[in-house]
Amino acid sequence: xxxxxxxxxxxxxxxxxxxxxxxxxxxxxxxxxxxxxxxxxxxxxxxxxxxxxxxxxxxxxxxxxxxxxxxxxxxxxxxxxxxxxxxxxxxxxxxxxxxxxxxxxxxxxxxxxxxxxxxxxxxxxxxxxxxxxxxxxxxxxxxxxxxxxxxxxxxxxxxxxxxxxxxxxxxxxxxxxxxxxxxxxxxxxxxxxxxxxxxxxxxxxxxxxxxxxxxxxxxxxxxxxxxxxxxxxxxxxxxxxxxxx
Numbered sequence: 001x002x003x004x005x006x007x008x009x010x011x012x013x014x015x016x017x018x019x020x021x022x023x024x025x026x027x028x029x030x031x032x033x034x035x036x037x038x039x040x041x042x043x044x045x046x047x048x049x050x051x052x053x054x055x056x057x058x059x060x061x062x063x064x065x066x067x068x069x070x071x072x073x074x075x076x077x078x079x080x081x082x083x084x085x086x087x088x089x090x091x092x093x094x095x096x097x098x099x100x101x102x103x104x105x106x107x108x109x110x111x112x113x114x115x116x117x118x119x120x121x122x123x124x125x126x127x128x129x130x131x132x133x134x135x136x137x138x139x140x141x142x143x144x145x146x147x148x149x150x151x152x153x154x155x156x157x158x159x160x161x162x163x164x165x166x167x168x169x170x171x172x173x174x175x176x177x178x179x180x181x182x183x184x185x186x187x188x189x190x191x192x193x194x195x196x197x198x199x200x201x202x203x204x205x206x207x208x209x210x211x212x213x214x215x216x217x218x219x220x221x222x223x224x225x226x227x228x229x230x231x232x233x234x235x236x237x238x239x240x241x242x243x244x245x
Contacts, residue, residue: 001195002200003084003195003198004081004082004083004084004085004158005081005123006194006198007080007081007083007084007187007190007191008080008188009064009070009082010078010193010239010242011076011077011079011080011081011187011190012080012103012185012188013069013238013242014186014235014238015076015077015186017234017237017238017241018068018186018234018238019067019068019071019073020064021234021237022065022067023067025116026141026227028065030062030124031056031057031065031166031230031233035056035057036113038229039060039230040055041223041228042225042229043055043060043165045163045225046137046165046177046179046225047059047162047163047165049161050163054162057230058166059163060164060166060168060230061164061168061179061182061230062166062167062168062169062172062178063167063168064165065230066145066168070181071182072168074124075123075126076125076126076129076183077127078123078126079120079125079126079129079130079183079187080112080129080183080187080190081129082112082116082122082126082130083112083129083130083133083187083191084108084112084113084114084130085112085115085130086107086108086109086113086115086130086213087108087112090128090203099202105143106143106194107190109130109133109134109143109144109145110131110144110145112129112130112131112171113128113130113131113144113145113169116130116131116139116166117131123153124147124170125170125183125211125234128173128183128184129183130182131144131145131146132144132145132146132173132180132181132184133184133187133188133191134188135147135184135188136182136188136224136226136227137165137179137180137225137226137228138150138226139224139225139226140227141224141226143197146173146180147179150168150176154177162176162177162178162179163178164177164178164179165178165179165180165228165229166178166179166180166181166182166185167180167181167182180228182226184233185227185231188226188227188228189227189228189231189235192220192222192227193213193216193239195216196211196212196216197209197212199202207242208237209243213239217232217233220232
């Protein structure tokens with residue numbers, strides 16, 4: 001509960017910070033101007049079928065970087081708060097010191113996703129966030145129901161291609177027009193950062209802010225394509241500003 005609460009609070013604060021940043025044209029222009037040098041290679045690997053000249057910020061983020069409306073802000077916040085609800089079925093494992101069991105780790109996402117979408121009245125957006133927050137852009141170390149459904153879709157539609165990396169709306173994700181759901185990609189970053197810096201974790205020494213950010217950049221962006229580099233850059237500004245205040 002402590003972890004989910006921290007992720008919720010940081011998630012809400014990050015969404016507010018994100019809205020404030022993208023409302024400024026200077027932030028968007030800064031990202032656009034550095035896109036080719038800093039980000040294009042990352043996204044080209046995810047969307048190899050998209051022509052280099054067509055791979056723009058507005059192509060990566062379906063509809064471009066824009067403010068999150070109030071109704072989605074609330075629904076996404078609910079998802080942040082309950083994202084790990086599936087761990088309840090194996091709480092002793094997740095809070096204990098047992099050896100790594102990938103099957104149990106994967107199950108917490110499936111259990112949480114099915115519980116929210118089939119057994120509760122939580123917003124559907126919250127269910128998708130819960131189920132998709134470990135997808136890691138399809139990396140082999142990631143997991144979740146979206147990739148399973150995507151594979152089925154590809155088998156039935158072998159010529160279909162995802163034209164964007166991130167969508168703000170559920171429909172574009174569920175119709176496989178995009179590789180990922182915006183709030184789930186934001187949550188991946190917040191979730192990993194909290195895990196790395198949490199002093200209560202019994203199986204890992206807590207990292208400092210700089211150590212955590214450095215590790216995430218090297219392991220989750222450079223070595224593997226897991227978290228989104230543009231969202232990570234915005235998050236880096238958010239967490240440094242938060243810690244400084």
